[in-house]
Amino acid sequence: MQICPKCKVNIRGKKECCPLCQGQLKTVEGDNNPAFPTLKRKVMSHITFLKICTFLFATVEIVFATIDIMTGRQYSFFGPLMLGFLAGWVTILTTVYLRNNILKIITWEVIVAIVVDIYIDFKTGFHGWSVEWMVPMTLIGLAIVTIITAVSLKLRLDEYIYYIIFDFAMTLGQIYFIKKGYNKLPWPVGISIMCYLILIVGVVIFRFRDLKQASEKMFNM
Numbered sequence: 001m002q003i004c005p006k007c008k009v010n011i012r013g014k015k016e017c018c019p020l021c022q023g024q025l026k027t028v029e030g031d032n033n034p035a036f037p038t039l040k041r042k043v044m045s046h047i048t049f050l051k052i053c054t055f056l057f058a059t060v061e062i063v064f065a066t067i068d069i070m071t072g073r074q075y076s077f078f079g080p081l082m083l084g085f086l087a088g089w090v091t092i093l094t095t096v097y098l099r100n101n102i103l104k105i106i107t108w109e110v111i112v113a114i115v116v117d118i119y120i121d122f123k124t125g126f127h128g129w130s131v132e133w134m135v136p137m138t139l140i141g142l143a144i145v146t147i148i149t150a151v152s153l154k155l156r157l158d159e160y161i162y163y164i165i166f167d168f169a170m171t172l173g174q175i176y177f178i179k180k181g182y183n184k185l186p187w188p189v190g191i192s193i194m195c196y197l198i199l200i201v202g203v204v205i206f207r208f209r210d211l212k213q214a215s216e217k218m219f220n221m
Contacts, residue, residue: 057089087112131177132185136192158214168196
């Protein structure tokens with residue numbers, strides 16, 4: 001690279017003299033401004049990342065399923081283990097695709113956790129801990145996290161009221177386990193339903209105008 005000591009400029013190419021002052025140029029090593037830009041190394045795309053995760057997940061599931069079949073299904077932990085990897089894959093999938101919506105990510109991860117825990121409880125003889133304690137406490141925690149996230153991100157009511165309604169519907173769904181006799185300790189379920197009812201009543205009383213606007217937007221009124 002050539003520079004002009006007088007004009008203090010860098011000169012590209014090979015020149016006999018400075019094009020500005022016609023003075024003598026000085027040659028130095030290196031090139032601070034190369035003629036061709038340096039291309040940045042391409043970062044792995046989200047699609048490629050998901051393909052790699054999906055391949056690894058499928059490989060692990062195939063290996064575990066093969067071992068389970070070849071051993072005559074005498075080891076009961078293979079089912080929950082395979083379900084755990086499925087839950088991990090679903091979590092990665094939802095995190096990548098829903099990375100701009102943290103409430104949707106949290107809701108999906110809670111659904112996956114509930115399904116996995118109920119399945120493990122049933123596969124291990126069903127002691128009832130999943131439907132009696134884990135599900136209602138998880139749904140109460142989901143309500144708290146939803147409100148804290150909405151306040152922290154300063155979301156409008158119409159941006160998170162759908163999640164509260166959906167979570168409340170899941171909470172009411174616990175009545176199914178009580179009626180079927182799977183849940184012999186209904187108090188945690190009752191408390192979780194009570195918490196959501198208080199939350200909804202609070203929204204109706206203190207945010208009625210916002211709730212009305214959200215309803216109009218929901219039903220295109």
